[in-house]
Amino acid sequence: MNIRPRRNRKNSVIRAMVEETKLGTENLIYPLFVEDGKAIKTEIKSLPGNYRWSIDTLLPEVESCIDLGINSFVLFPAIQESLKDTEASYSYANDNFYLDAIRKIKDEFPHISLMSDVAMDPYSSDGHDGLVKNGIVLNDETLPILGQMSLAQAQAGIDILGPSDMMDGRVGYLRDVLDINDYKDVSIMSYSAKYASAFYGPFRDALDSAPKSGDKKSYQMNPANKREALLEAQLDFEEGADMLMVKPATCYLDVIHILKENFEIPITAYNVSGECAMIYAASQNGWLDYNAAMSEMLLSIRRAGADGILTYFAKDFANLVKK
Numbered sequence: 566m567n568i569r570p571r572r573n574r575k576n577s578v579i580r581a582m583v584e585e586t587k588l589g590t591e592n593l594i595y596p597l598f599v600e601d602g603k604a605i606k607t608e609i610k611s612l613p614g615n616y617r618w619s620i621d622t623l624l625p626e627v628e629s630c631i632d633l634g635i636n637s638f639v640l641f642p643a644i645q646e647s648l649k650d651t652e653a654s655y656s657y658a659n660d661n662f663y664l665d666a667i668r669k670i671k672d673e674f675p676h677i678s679l680m681s682d683v684a685m686d687p688y689s690s691d692g693h694d695g696l697v698k699n700g701i702v703l704n705d706e707t708l709p710i711l712g713q714m715s716l717a718q719a720q721a722g723i724d725i726l727g728p729s730d731m732m733d734g735r736v737g738y739l740r741d742v743l744d745i746n747d748y749k750d751v752s753i754m755s756y757s758a759k760y761a762s763a764f765y766g767p768f769r770d771a772l773d774s775a776p777k778s779g780d781k782k783s784y785q786m787n788p789a790n791k792r793e794a795l796l797e798a799q800l801d802f803e804e805g806a807d808m809l810m811v812k813p814a815t816c817y818l819d820v821i822h823i824l825k826e827n828f829e830i831p832i833t834a835y836n837v838s839g840e841c842a843m844i845y846a847a848s849q850n851g852w853l854d855y856n857a858a859m860s861e862m863l864l865s866i867r868r869a870g871a872d873g874i875l876t877y878f879a880k881d882f883a884n885l886v887k888k
């Protein structure tokens with residue numbers, strides 16, 4: 566044997582030197598849930614260690630993440646049922662607490678990167694991402710609502726818009742709305758290949774945002790499809806997306822890889838609630854080592870080609886590397 570790969574694994578110095586994939590806190594985007602009210606910190610049962618915050622408790626939480634090296638966040642609103650309607654009008658209302666949270670976070674921590682969610686579902690009494698008429702989820706008619714939502718978020722100071730409804734023509738339309746209103750520096754990270762996945766369960770519990778009827782298969786992608794992800798990514802790229810996202814991450818590593826090979830802009834991946842919940846649950850049972858398993862999961866997403874990873878593990882990972 567003149568070739569023995571084990572020689573390059575014989576001690577930790579050599580192993581570190583030849584390590585191909587680096588993962589640091591700069592690659593992570595931490596999802597945070599905000600609701601209206603005061604002094605709220607409610608744990609999400611299916612995502613232990615993750616909470617619904619009110620703005621006053623959220624600000625110190627953001628600060629503690631920054632101290633650990635997490636500087637990138639994505640914010641999701643939990644809206645009370647009485648404020649939801651068929652047109653998601655609360656999403657751009659003047660007194661909207663989510664917009665207020667964006668404003669306050671960016672006022673207090675101007676250097677961080679804050680990303681939003683642009684979709685109707687948290688605000689919709691139908692629980693769908695688009696306008697519903699006669700049981701059909703409408704594509705083009707939803708655009709003006711998303712335009713108003715995006716403009717309100719841009720005015721509040723958001724750094725990155727995250728259009729997440731997987732319907733057609735979103736990126737181009739929102740890019741125009743931003744540019745016409747002189748928000749040329751606001752970025753768009755498109756949920757380009759978002760699958761109709763079973764792994765969103767804990768998130769929908771957290772926000773109480775599950776569809777009231779039907780499912781999301783007429784807009785989210787079929788898990789069986791990969792070439793279609795290339796088409797979706799191509800359209801978002803041409804419409805002016807700054808980054809392309811794949812979601813979920815671990816069951817779709819091949820999709821992350823193929824987008825990375827085919828597009829010259831950054832690729833991100835959403836390590837969704839159900840993926841994280843599996844590791845939380847198995848660790849609580851003593852079946853997996855939490856720190857080792859979550860680090861390995863994040864590393865695999867990065868190795869597949871993700872530049873950025875949205876993950877509920879962000880804070881725990883940051884704590885781990887600090888030690």
Ligand code: PBG
Pocket residue numbers: 682684686694729730764765766767768769774781836837838839
């Ligand atoms: C929808 C949206 C979803 C997630 C983020 N934005 C789920 C859905 O389609 O219901 C899921 C994220 C997660 O599971 O962590 N706008």
